[in-house]
Structure formats: structure tokens, C-alpha cells
Amino acid sequence: MAALQNNFITKVIEAPPCNMPDAIDHAQLSQWLKAVASTRDKQAFTGLFKFFAPKIQRIARSKFPNETQANEVVQETMSNVWRKAHLYDEKKGASTTWVYTVMRNVTFDLLRKIKGNKEDNLSDDIWPIIESIQTESEAFDDHLESKELLNGIEKLPDNQQQVVRGFYLMEMSQEQLAQHLNLPLGTIKSRLRLALAKLKVQLGEHHD
Amino acid sequence: MIKHHPKYELIQSFVKGDLPVSLSAGIAIHADMCSTCQQKIVQLTEQAAEVSFEEDLLDKLMVDSQGQDITLMDFDQMIDGITETDELELQDTIIEKSVTFKNKTFKLPAILNSLPLGKTAQFGKLARAAFQLNENEIHTNLLHIEPGGGVPKHTHKGFELTVLLAGSFHDSHGKYVKGDFIMLDGSNVHQPTSQNGCLCYTVANDALHFTEGLNKLLNPIGSFIY
Numbered sequence: 373m374a375a376l377q378n379n380f381i382t383k384v385i386e387a388p389p390c391n392m393p394d395a396i397d398h399a400q401l402s403q404w405l406k407a408v409a410s411t412r413d414k415q416a417f418t419g420l421f422k423f424f425a426p427k428i429q430r431i432a433r434s435k436f437p438n439e440t441q442a443n444e445v446v447q448e449t450m451s452n453v454w455r456k457a458h459l460y461d462e463k464k465g466a467s468t469t470w471v472y473t474v475m476r477n478v479t480f481d482l483l484r485k486i487k488g489n490k491e492d493n494l495s496d497d498i499w500p501i502i503e504s505i506q507t508e509s510e511a512f513d514d515h516l517e518s519k520e521l522l523n524g525i526e527k528l529p530d531n532q533q534q535v536v537r538g539f540y541l542m543e544m545s546q547e548q549l550a551q552h553l554n555l556p557l558g559t560i561k562s563r564l565r566l567a568l569a570k571l572k573v574q575l576g577e578h579h580d
Numbered sequence: 581m582i583k584h585h586p587k588y589e590l591i592q593s594f595v596k597g598d599l600p601v602s603l604s605a606g607i608a609i610h611a612d613m614c615s616t617c618q619q620k621i622v623q624l625t626e627q628a629a630e631v632s633f634e635e636d637l638l639d640k641l642m643v644d645s646q647g648q649d650i651t652l653m654d655f656d657q658m659i660d661g662i663t664e665t666d667e668l669e670l671q672d673t674i675i676e677k678s679v680t681f682k683n684k685t686f687k688l689p690a691i692l693n694s695l696p697l698g699k700t701a702q703f704g705k706l707a708r709a710a711f712q713l714n715e716n717e718i719h720t721n722l723l724h725i726e727p728g729g730g731v732p733k734h735t736h737k738g739f740e741l742t743v744l745l746a747g748s749f750h751d752s753h754g755k756y757v758k759g760d761f762i763m764l765d766g767s768n769v770h771q772p773t774s775q776n777g778c779l780c781y782t783v784a785n786d787a788l789h790f791t792e793g794l795n796k797l798l799n800p801i802g803s804f805i806y
Contacts, residue, residue, distance in 0.1 A: 396633065412666045414659075421659050427633055451662045455669040465626060472629035480597040480604075488714070495597075496672075497691050498604045562626045569623055 401467040402556040409457035420471075421450055428475055435479060441486070448478040466562040473499060524574040525567075532567035535560055582614055582759040590763075591617065595625045601695070601713050602720040602783040606743050606761065608691045609781060613759035679779075681707050681724035686746050686779050697722070705729025723780045725749065730773030738786030739765045747778030 401423065407416035425446050432445035452474045460470045477495035485491050525536050534553065538544045546564070550557045586594070586607050593599050594607045611617045677688045681700065698710040705726040713720055717738075722745075725731075730749070742762045749756055751770040756762060764770065 409668070412663075414663050417663055418659055421655060424633075425655060425658075431632060447658060447662075450658070452669075454662045455665075455667065458668050459671075465622070466629070468633045469626050469629040472632055473625060475632075476595075476597040476628075484601070492694065494601055494605075494694055497694050498601070498608045500608075500690070562630075565623050566626055566630065569627070 396468065398466055398468065398559040399555050402462050402559065405453075405457055405460050405467045405470070406462065408454065409460065417454055420453065424453070424471055425450060431475070432479065435483075436486075441482065445475070445478055445482060448482070449475045452478065462556040462558040464558055464561075466559045467556070469558075469562060521571065524571045527574065528567055528570060532563050532570070535563045536567045536571075539564060582610075582757065582761075583754075584756065584760040584762045585614065585617055586610060586761050586763070588620070591620050592624055592628075595621055595628050600715055600718060602711070602715055602718050603741065605691050605695065605720075606741050606781060606783055609689045609743050609745070610759060610761040612689060612691070614761075679709065679722060681779070682726060684777075689745065692781070695720075706731070718783060718785045720781075720783045723782050725772075725774040725778050725780075727775060727777040728773075729777070730771065733769060733771035735766055735769045736764055736784065736786060737766060738784065739763060741783040743781040745779045745781055747774060747776055749774035749778050749780075 401420065404413070404416035404419045407413035408420065428446045428449050429442060432442035433439070436442045436445065449471070453471060456474070460467065477499060480495045480498075481491070481493050484494070525533060528536060535549055538549045538552065539546065544552065546557060546560050549555075550560050553560070590599070590603075591607065594604055597604075599607070607617075611621055674690050675693060676690075677693045678685050679688060679697070679700075680686075692711075696712040698712055700707050700709045706729060707724040707726075708721045711720040711722070723742075725747075740763075742756075742760075742764075744756055744758050744760045744762075746758055748758070749772045751772045753770065756772075
């Protein structure tokens with residue numbers, strides 16, 4: 373009876389308070405990442421850890437049924453975030469994209485290690501830091517007035533709609549948008565790219 | 581001009597880290613020479629990241645997708661351990677490597693530098709060196725074809741990926757140049773020949789199957805190349 377009660381209490385304590393679901397605060401994450409790089413800010417790192425670790429753990433659990441291995445992914449990924457934070461460039465993309473690539477590389481190398489190969493850590497060679505490329509397409513200016521396109525824009529998630537309207541319809545520069553929405557430039561670029569990709573699919577263009 | 585690229589779905593798997601090393605390296609080599617595919621990679625990586633890290637109700641409840649409770653790791657201990665050292669990781673300098681086939685030296689793409697390469701074996705105008713990637717039935721090689729050389733008409737029981745590193749070759753479908761990413765399978769039959777010679781990165785998951793009469797006897801070549 374006592375054991376059962378203990379379990380119940382532990383579970384209640386462990387469940388975090390249920391907040392209203394928020395959109396990801398990209399500005400905050402980016403700021404923390406930069407603080408970690410420039411001043412080795414442990415508090416900022418703790419913020420990043422609390423955001424990413426649970427997600428990484430959940431994703432890793434789906435790829436590695438062994439709990440120890442899943443935890444190793446979290447440990448390695450966050451350790452790399454701490455040690456490589458200076459490689460994050462907010463002009464090139466969102467902080468979430470950068471952390472994703474760190475996690476992906478760690479997972480790739482760990483899977484290879486488990487499959488019996490020596491620890492060859494090939495991920496850094498396969499996914500070097502590629503310069504981001506401007507993808508805003510001029511072709512879109514032609515379609516600007518089209519009703520189809522405007523319908524498509526309305527179907528975008530709010531955060532993407534915001535940047536598309538600002539950039540194409542109000543003709544704000546990316547830098548202006550970044551200031552106006554109080555977001556890192558990289559996040560603006562990411563959202564534009566994602567929005568364009570979605571719109572292209574909606575307007576029926578082929579990918580291949 | 582590069583005309584042959586990896587398919588969209590293949591790039592998707594690539595950015596998620598789901599492809600084996602052999603194929604991942606092939607895409608990386610091609611992308612290094614193709615800005616269109618680089619763009620796709622950047623775009624698809626962002627998409628994958630957004631999907632993975634979306635604010636999720638599951639996070640709030642700390643359960644996994646099966647509804648099982650996830651034991652919370654000791655965050656504070658992990659954070660302390662990680663932040664103990666202030667060191668920032670320095671990036672390794674890239675060592676350039678090259679290979680030589682029949683007195684011709686080729687610089688290797690950086691991605692291939694860390695892949696262990698075996699000895700070169702020669703067979704007429706063909707020479708190959710195998711990468712030791714421990715991928716069982718998937719074989720990855722550097723294949724060199726001397727000017728005027730070629731591979732007899734064949735198809736593939738599994739798949740065959742060729743990424744041209746230098747030179748060119750052609751078959752009945754056209755000419756292939758440096759950077760082309762050519763993925764073939766059982767539905768393709770071809771007979772690549774190289775007028776001026778070429779060096780290729782090849783990945784195949786089954787021996788080439790030679791299709792024409794006398795050439796069927798040439799299946800040993802298939803095993804050689806494979």
C-alpha cells in the first residue's frame with residue numbers, strides 16, 4: 373500500500389504544470405545560444421537544455437528502444453551544443469534548425485557505433501556547415517496579385533503568414549521584419565523558405 | 581552542365597540522417613557541386629527541424645508516443661557535467677587526399693577523406709578501389725575507366741548509384757559529366773563507355789547483371805566492379 377502511494381506521489385511531482393501551448397520563442401532560443409557562445413552563460417544554457425532535452429529524449433526514444441542509448445543522444449547533443457555554440461550563425465537559419473542538425477549528427481554516429489563499426493564520427497564530414505543560399509524567388513512577384521496565391525497565403529500557419537505578408541505584400545526587408553517582429557534574422561529566413569515551399573506545393577509545382 | 585540529381589525523397593531521407601554512409605556521402609559529394617540541391621537540403625533540413633521541435637502536448641505531459649511515462653533525467657546533474665569545461669571545440673583542418681590510377685592523380689572530395697579505402701584492383705581498362713564501410717550487401721567503390729574503356733551492357737539486380745568525380749562517360753541515354761548523380765535499378769539497362777576517361781564514386785547493392793549473350797559470360801566483371 374505504501375509503495376503504491378509513493379509511486380502516485382512521485383508521478384504527480386514529476387508531471388510539470390500544464391501551460392497554455394506556446395509558439396516556439398525563437399528569439400529567446402537564439403539569444404541564449406549566442407550567450408553560451410560569447411560568455412559561456414550557464415543560465416542561458418540551462419534555458420536551452422530545458423527546452424531541447426525533453427524533445428530530444430522523446431525523439432531518441434523512438435529511434436533507440438534502449439533507454440541508456442536514448443539518454444546518450446541527449447547527453448552528447450547538449451554537450452555538443454555547449455562546445456560548438458560558436459559555430460551557430462543566426463544569419464544562416466533558426467536556432468532550432470542548428471540544434472536539429474547537431475542531434476541528427478549525434479544520432480547518425482551513435483547508430484553506426486552500435487551497428488558494430490568503430491566510432492568513426494563521419495557525420496561532420498557528411499554534413500559540413502554549408503553556406504546558406506538565398507532562396508527568395510523572383511518568380512513570385514509575377515503571381516503576387518493572383519487570388520490563388522493570396523488564398524494560399526491565408527492557409528499558412530500564422531508565423532509564416534506574418535513574414536510572407538511583411539516581405540512580399542508590404543515589401544519590408546528581411547532585416548526590417550526581424551526588427552519589427554523581434555526575431556533573429558535567421559528565423560525570418562527560415563520561415564520565408566518554409567512558406568515558399570508550402571505555397572509552391574499548393575500552387576502545384578513539381579519538386580523533382 | 582549537371583543534369584542528374586538525387587530525387588526529392590532521397591534528399592529528405594538524407595537530411596534526416598536515415599541513409600547509410602555510402603548514399604549519404606554520394607549526396608554530399610553531389611551537393612558540393614550543385615547549388616540547386618544545396619538549396620533543397622537547406623530547405624528540407626529546416627522543415628525537418630520544425631516538425632521535430634514543434635511545441636507538443638506530449639512534451640508537457642512527459643510521456644512518449646506510446647503514452648508511457650518518460651523518466652525525467654537528472655537535468656541539473658547533466659548540465660553541471662557539461663558546463664564544467666569552458667572549452668569551445670576547434671574545427672579540424674581539412675586534410676586533402678588524392679588517389680592515383682594509371683599515373684593520373686585525382687584530388688578526392690573532402691567527404692571521402694575519412695572513409696577507409698582499400699587497394700586498387702585492375703581489370704583491363706577498369707580499375708577499382710573499395711571503400712571499407714561495413715555495409716554488408718552494399719558495396720562502395722572508386723571506379724576508374726581509362727579513355728576508350730567501358731562497362732559491357734548490363735542491368736542491376738538492386739540499385740547502382742554513380743557520382744562522377746572527374747571526366748565523363750556516355751550511354752544510349754546521353755552524356756554524363758562531373759557532378760552528375762545517377763541512380764539506376766533493374767528497370768535500366770545500360771552500357772557506359774568513356775571516350776576521355778573518368779573517375780566515379782559508385783554504390784551498388786547487388787552485382788551487375790550482364791544481359792547480352794557473350795557478355796553473360798562476363799559476369800565475373802560484374803563481381804569485380806561490384
